[in-house]
Amino acid sequence: MATRFGLQKWFPDFFDRFGAFTVFDLLVDYIKSGRIQVDKTKITGRIAYHDPCNYGRKSEELFGHGFFDEPRWVLDQCVSDWVDLNPNRANQYCCGGGGGTLLTPYKNERLTYGLKKIQQIRRSGAGMIVLPCHSCHSQIRTLLAENGMTEIAVKYLWELVADILVID
Amino acid sequence: MLNFQENKLTQTIKDKAPLRPIESIPDLCLSCGTCSAGCPITGISGFDPRKIVRMVLEGSDQELIDSPLPWLCTMCGKCEHACPMGINIVNIIRTARGMVDRDKVPGMIHKGVELDLETGNNLGLPAEDFKFIIEDVAGELAETPGFEDFQVPFDKQGANLLHTLHNKLVNTQNEDLVHWWKIFYKAKEDWTIPSVNWEGVNWGLFSGDDDAMKVFVGRIVDHMERLEIKNLMYPE
Numbered sequence: 001m002a003t004r005f006g007l008q009k010w011f012p013d014f015f016d017r018f019g020a021f022t023v024f025d026l027l028v029d030y031i032k033s034g035r036i037q038v039d040k041t042k043i044t045g046r047i048a049y050h051d052p053c054n055y056g057r058k059s060e061e062l063f064g065h066g067f068f069d070e071p072r073w074v075l076d077q078c079v080s081d082w083v084d085l086n087p088n089r090a091n092q093y094c095c096g097g098g099g100g101t102l103l104t105p106y107k108n109e110r111l112t113y114g115l116k117k118i119q120q121i122r123r124s125g126a127g128m129i130v131l132p133c134h135s136c137h138s139q140i141r142t143l144l145a146e147n148g149m150t151e152i153a154v155k156y157l158w159e160l161v162a163d164i165l166v167i168d
Numbered sequence: 169m170l171n172f173q174e175n176k177l178t179q180t181i182k183d184k185a186p187l188r189p190i191e192s193i194p195d196l197c198l199s200c201g202t203c204s205a206g207c208p209i210t211g212i213s214g215f216d217p218r219k220i221v222r223m224v225l226e227g228s229d230q231e232l233i234d235s236p237l238p239w240l241c242t243m244c245g246k247c248e249h250a251c252p253m254g255i256n257i258v259n260i261i262r263t264a265r266g267m268v269d270r271d272k273v274p275g276m277i278h279k280g281v282e283l284d285l286e287t288g289n290n291l292g293l294p295a296e297d298f299k300f301i302i303e304d305v306a307g308e309l310a311e312t313p314g315f316e317d318f319q320v321p322f323d324k325q326g327a328n329l330l331h332t333l334h335n336k337l338v339n340t341q342n343e344d345l346v347h348w349w350k351i352f353y354k355a356k357e358d359w360t361i362p363s364v365n366w367e368g369v370n371w372g373l374f375s376g377d378d379d380a381m382k383v384f385v386g387r388i389v390d391h392m393e394r395l396e397i398k399n400l401m402y403p404e
Contacts, residue, residue, distance in 0.1 A: 002370035003403050006385030018392050019399035021329075026401060027351075035355040053244040054404070058258075061245065090249060093208050099243030099261075100374025104275035106213070109240055113209050134334045134369070134404065162347040165354050167314030 001054040005062060022055075023132055024070035027161055031077050037166035038078050047082040047160075048126035049075060050117075050140065051092040052133035066090060071132055071157055078160055082130070085120040093117055095131075097139025114143040121152065132157040196253040197221050203257060206250035215240045217247040217257050224260055229267070238264040239274050243374075266376025277375045280335075285380060288365035288387070290335040295364050301338055302361075305345050315353055324360035326396050331361050332368035332388070332403045359401075362391050368403030 007014045030036045049071060060066030068089045075082045085092065096113030117140060121129060129140055129152060141154045203217040204210045210217070215237060223232045232238065241261045248257045270278050280290035287293070302320050310318040321327065337345045352359050365387040372381030392400060
């Protein structure tokens, strides 16, 4: 998001000269075009999806499009039982580690922020959280460890895809 | 002294009592508190977005800049998503962050920015160490069934797709480097990563430092031009 924002602000002609794709554009294109195949039977158990603020609410505001449907389409291709956290999409709660707070000394605050996320995850009944953001990944993994919930796995969306690639 | 006659001719009621005395964007604030109700961290360590907007409106800039408030925010944007007046609260926070003396920026944010400016990545990792780590992990993948002869293409001229890396994957999370590599391999993607200035994250966004942010974005433009790459994969 920072790069896209910066390109639009300082290098607007970039988009006349080059193409630019998000992680979602690539995953959807590779799967739709058949360039990669995924095996939907490989993962059993319930997965919950977390919308990162930057790809969701903030992309919607800054770029006029929030990436809500694309990751859900990818999940539909990859697993048979996935659920949304509540609230979700534009009303999703921040993981509590955004805005660089993972890099500040305010760890107690960060863990407190995350209690809402922990509550959402508990209510979902999922054994795995899938998300497409490095900050959310670090924060949610820490939250689960701090709250004695390490039996719940955290995966990047592209990690999920990579794990179930059909290998000839 | 007020000249009644002249005043009568030139000033209407609307001039004297404007319907919307807009001087700056936060002046639109209705003090309704929707932002604070929507913010998931209101009340924690004194954080309160409505209070921050009021501080800006009242001109208490220095008080805000000297407080930890701008750094407690996760910039999640729920406040402004909820705001009925469309006030850009996250931008207020980021602007306040940018006005803090750089040596008072808490934690690693500005240190990472400085290292990135100096070395091309937030870790300050030398190019040879970077290449060693990448080739080591790539070598392991090349021994995995289904990914035979996998190689990471550094600085490939004319490649289709530019891939950059989050520094933590090169630092403590090496095991997460391979996911995209596996996908690229199976998709037969013509991709490349830069051997220098490979940093994919831009902490200038967090520190409110537009100058640094522009430098980092400019490096991506430079890779695209120098290597004549067709498409960029947004780093985050």
